[in-house]
Amino acid sequence: KNEVEQSPQNLTAQEGEFITINCSYSVGISALHWLQQHPGGGIVSLFMLSSGKKKHGRLIATINIQEKHSSLHITASHPRDSAVYICAAAVNQGGKLIFGQGTELSVKP
Amino acid sequence: GAVVSQHPSRVICKSGTSVKIECRSLDFQATTMFWYRQFPKQSLMLMATSNEGSKATYEQGVEKDKFLINHASLTLSTLTVTSAHPEDSSFYICSVQSGGLQETQYFGPGTRLLVL
Numbered sequence: 001k002n003e004v005e006q007s008p009q010n011l012t013a014q015e016g017e018f019i020t021i022n023c024s025y026s027v028g029i030s031a032l033h034w035l036q037q038h039p040g041g042g043i044v045s046l047f048m049l050s051s052g053k054k055k056h057g058r059l060i061a062t063i064n065i066q067e068k069h070s071s072l073h074i075t076a077s078h079p080r081d082s083a084v085y086i087c088a089a090a091v092n093q094g095g096k097l098i099f100g101q102g103t104e105l106s107v108k109p
Numbered sequence: 110g111a112v113v114s115q116h117p118s119r120v121i122c123k124s125g126t127s128v129k130i131e132c133r134s135l136d137f138q139a140t141t142m143f144w145y146r147q148f149p150k151q152s153l154m155l156m157a158t159s160n161e162g163s164k165a166t167y168e169q170g171v172e173k174d175k176f177l178i179n180h181a182s183l184t185l186s187t188l189t190v191t192s193a194h195p196e197d198s199s200f201y202i203c204s205v206q207s208g209g210l211q212e213t214q215y216f217g218p219g220t221r222l223l224v225l
Contacts, residue, residue: 045216086152101151
């Protein structure tokens with residue numbers, strides 16, 4: 001069993017739909033990262049959170065430390081949101097990350 | 110603008126040759142950089158932690174003599190794939206962690222290596 005598990009692995013949505021991607025982890029963490037990887041490979045850090053909830057535009061990330069679970073929500077999804085979304089657990093203050101398998105999202109117009 | 114750059118972005122080489130990949134932190138000094146490898150349709154795997162002025166820390170299963178890491182300055186780390194083989198073909202990505210209370214990881218654009 002992976003230390004960081006994501007679900008679903010693949011997700012197809014219609015434009016405008018509300019999307020949720022889940023991440024569960026079994027290790028102790030100092031923070032949880034949500035990353036976005038586009039087809040070309042470049043990775044962008046979306047959120048880093050250690051408690052509660054963060055919002056940036058149409059993206060919302062939440063984390064429940066007790067349940068070791070985090071979710072990434074996309075409201076009013078758009079085809080340009082199509083990408084692979086990866087959660088990563090920071091297991092120490094030094095920055096070492098353990099990655100989930102990624103969720104490949106495709107938003108159809 | 111970009112916070113982390115990598116060079117080259119893409120490289121094709123013959124089996125047996127060595128390939129050097131550079132990772133530069135453009136916006137801040139970084140005592141620590143990270144090197145990851147990603148195979149197609151798989152997630153990133155941490156290869157090693159590059160420490161400025163000292164030896165890199167390699168993850169289990171990563172051959173330190175094959176993947177040479179040099180962190181020559183506070184803004185540059187290099188990964189050299191020595192005697193490359195086709196199974197080394199992969200996407201190599203570096204990252205830099207900013208300091209302070211809001212630590213964020215900034216990822217380089219990646220280097221796609223194809224060994225023929």
